[in-house]
Amino acid sequence: MITEQVKRQFIQIVGAENYDDSKAGRLVYSYDATPNFQSLPDAVIAPRNTKEVSEIVKICNEHRIPIVPRGSGTNLCAGTCPTEGGIVIIFKHMNRILEIDEENLTVTVQPGVITLDLIQAVEAKGLFYPPDPSSMKISTIGGNINENSGGLRGLKYGVTRDYVMALEVVLANGDIIRTGGKLAKDVAGYDLTRLFVGSEGTLGIITEATLKLIPMPETKKTMLALYEDLEAAARSVSAIIANKIIPTTLEFLDQPTLQVVESFVNIGLPTDVKAVLLIEQDGPKEVVERDMKAMARICREQHAISVQVAKTEEEANNLRTARRSALSALARLKPTTILEDATVPRSQIANMVKAINDIAKKYNVNICTFGHAGDGNLHPTCPTDVRDKDELHRVEQAFEDIFAKAIELGGTITGEHGVGVMKAPYLEWKLGKEGIAAMQAIKRALDPNNIMNPGKVFAKSTRKRVVVTR
Numbered sequence: 001m002i003t004e005q006v007k008r009q010f011i012q013i014v015g016a017e018n019y020d021d022s023k024a025g026r027l028v029y030s031y032d033a034t035p036n037f038q039s040l041p042d043a044v045i046a047p048r049n050t051k052e053v054s055e056i057v058k059i060c061n062e063h064r065i066p067i068v069p070r071g072s073g074t075n076l077c078a079g080t081c082p083t084e085g086g087i088v089i090i091f092k093h094m095n096r097i098l099e100i101d102e103e104n105l106t107v108t109v110q111p112g113v114i115t116l117d118l119i120q121a122v123e124a125k126g127l128f129y130p131p132d133p134s135s136m137k138i139s140t141i142g143g144n145i146n147e148n149s150g151g152l153r154g155l156k157y158g159v160t161r162d163y164v165m166a167l168e169v170v171l172a173n174g175d176i177i178r179t180g181g182k183l184a185k186d187v188a189g190y191d192l193t194r195l196f197v198g199s200e201g202t203l204g205i206i207t208e209a210t211l212k213l214i215p216m217p218e219t220k221k222t223m224l225a226l227y228e229d230l231e232a233a234a235r236s237v238s239a240i241i242a243n244k245i246i247p248t249t250l251e252f253l254d255q256p257t258l259q260v261v262e263s264f265v266n267i268g269l270p271t272d273v274k275a276v277l278l279i280e281q282d283g284p285k286e287v288v289e290r291d292m293k294a295m296a297r298i299c300r301e302q303h304a305i306s307v308q309v310a311k312t313e314e315e316a317n318n319l320r321t322a323r324r325s326a327l328s329a330l331a332r333l334k335p336t337t338i339l340e341d342a343t344v345p346r347s348q349i350a351n352m353v354k355a356i357n358d359i360a361k362k363y364n365v366n367i368c369t370f371g372h373a374g375d376g377n378l379h380p381t382c383p384t385d386v387r388d389k390d391e392l393h394r395v396e397q398a399f400e401d402i403f404a405k406a407i408e409l410g411g412t413i414t415g416e417h418g419v420g421v422m423k424a425p426y427l428e429w430k431l432g433k434e435g436i437a438a439m440q441a442i443k444r445a446l447d448p449n450n451i452m453n454p455g456k457v458f459a460k461s462t463r464k465r466v467v468v469t470r
C-alpha cells in the first residue's frame with residue numbers, strides 16, 4: 001500500500017512523468033509472458049539513474065513496499081508478476097551501452113539494454129557476445145542476468161553467467177555495491193557477481209553490468225539432419241559429443257513442432273519426418289569443414305535419413321530464425337501455451353524424449369518438444385486452454401511427471417527459465433530442504449524485510465514428489 005506521502009516522495013525522486021499509478025498503467029505491468037498469472041502492482045516507477053534507484057529502494061525498505069524489478073517481462077516463470085503488489089521498477093531510461101572496451105574485451109551496459117542491440121553493437125566492432133536467448137529481440141540484459149539465460153549457442157559458449165564480469169547492484173537497504181571488475185583473475189572475497197546472476201530480482205537491483213566479449217569466430221556453417229525416429233535424433237546428440245566435437249548449436253525439433261513452425265515461417269522445413277537436429281559449428285574454416293563432415297557422418301550412422309548443409313548465409317539464418325520462432329509458432333495453436341524447460345544430462349536426452357511422449361499419452365495431452373538438445377535442455381510445450389479445467393489439470397499432472405522424471409535422470413526442473421512463482425513449489429525436489437534453507441539464509445541476510453521480488457523462488461508449500469512409474 002502506497003500512502004499519499006510516500007507517493008509524493010517517489011514523485012520527488014523521479015518526477016511525475018516517471019511515476020504511474022493509473023489503472024491502465026498498472027494493468028500493463030500486471031502480467032508477463034507466463035500464462036495464467038496476473039496481479040496488479042500499486043505503481044510503476046521508471047528511475048533515470050542508480051542514485052534514484054537507491055533512493056526508491058530506501059523508501060520501500062522503510063515502508064515494507066514490495067519491489068518487482070522488470071526488464072521486458074518475457075520470463076516464463078511469473079517472475080515479474082507483482083503477486084504481492086508494491087512497485088514495479090522499469091529501466092526504460094537506463095538502457096544505454098556505456099562502453100565497448102576493445103583492449104579488455106568487455107562491454108559495460110545499463111540493465112535496460114535490449115540483448116540483440118548489444119550483440120549487434122559489439123559485432124560491428126568484430127567482437128562477439130554469445131548468449132542468445134530466442135527472445136533476444138526484446139529481452140533485456142537485466143532480465144538475462146537475473147534469469148541466467150541461455151540460448152542456441154550455449155553448448156559451446158555457455159550461458160549469461162559465463163560472461164558477467166562485474167555488476168553494480170542496489171541492495172535492499174539502498175546501499176550501492178560494485179562486484180568483480182574487468183579482471184581475468186580476482187579472488188578478493190566471496191564471488192558476489194555469481195550470487196546475483198540468476199537471483200531473479202530477489203537479492204538486489206542490477207543497475208550496471210560489465211560483460212565479457214570474445215573475438216568473432218572466423219566462419220560458421222549450418223546443417224539440418226532429418227530423422228524418422230525421435231530416439232535416433234536424440235542418440236545422435238550423445239554420439240556427437242562422445243566423438244569429442246562441441247558444436248556451437250545442437251537443437252532438436254520434433255514433428256509436431258516442425259509442422260507448426262513451418263506453417264508460421266514458410267521456408268520449406270521438412271514436415272514429414274519425425275524429428276530434425278539443427279547443427280552449427282563456427283571457428284577457423286578448416287576446423288568447421290572437418291567437424292561438419294564428421295557430424296554428418298555420425299548423424300547418418302545414427303540413421304538420419306538425410307543431412308542437408310545450408311548453402312547460403314540466408315538459408316542458415318532462416319533455419320535459426322525458424323528454431324527461434326518455435327514458441328511463437330506453437331502459441332498460435334490454442335489460447336494458452338505452457339512451455340517448460342526440464343533439463344537432463346545430455347546422455348539422457350533419448351530417455352527424456354521417450355518419457356515426455358509416454359507422459360503425454362498417459363494424460364491424453366498434446367505435447368510438442370523442441371529445445372537445446374546439446375545442453376540436455378528440452379522445451380516440452382503444451383498448447384491448451386486455461387478455461388478447459390479438466391484438460392488443464394491433466395496438463396499440470398503431465399508436467400509434474402516430467403519434472404519428476406528429469407530429476408530422476410539426474411536433471412533439473414528448469415535449465416534456463418528460472419523458478420519465479422511457477423517452479424517454486426518444485427524447487428525442493430531439486431535442492432532438498434537443506435538447500436532451500438541455505439538459500440533462505442542468504443535471502444534473509446541481504447533482504448531481511450523481504451521487499452525484493454517477494455513470493456518468487458521460495459514457495460509457501462512444496463508439491464508432493466510424484467513417482468513416475470513406467
Ligand SMILES: Cc1cc2nc3c(=O)[nH]c(=O)nc-3n(C[C@H](O)[C@H](O)[C@H](O)COP(=O)(O)OP(=O)(O)OC[C@H]3O[C@@H](n4cnc5c(N)ncnc54)[C@H](O)[C@@H]3O)c2cc1C
Pocket residue numbers: 032033068069070071072073074075076079080091111132133134135138139140141142143144145146147148149150151152199200201202204205206207327328416417453
Ligand atoms: C518467445 C520466448 C523465447 C524465449 N527464449 C529463451 C531462451 O532461448 N533462453 C532463455 O534462457 N530464456 C528464454 N526465454 C525467457 C526470457 O526471455 C528470458 O528469461 C529473459 O532473460 C528475460 O528477459 P526480460 O528482459 O524479459 O526480463 P523480465 O522477464 O522482465 O525479468 C526476468 C527476471 O529478472 C528480474 N530483473 C529484470 N531486470 C532486473 C534488474 N535490473 N535487476 C534485478 N532483477 C531484474 C525480474 O524481476 C525477473 O525476476 C524466452 C521467452 C520467450 C517469451
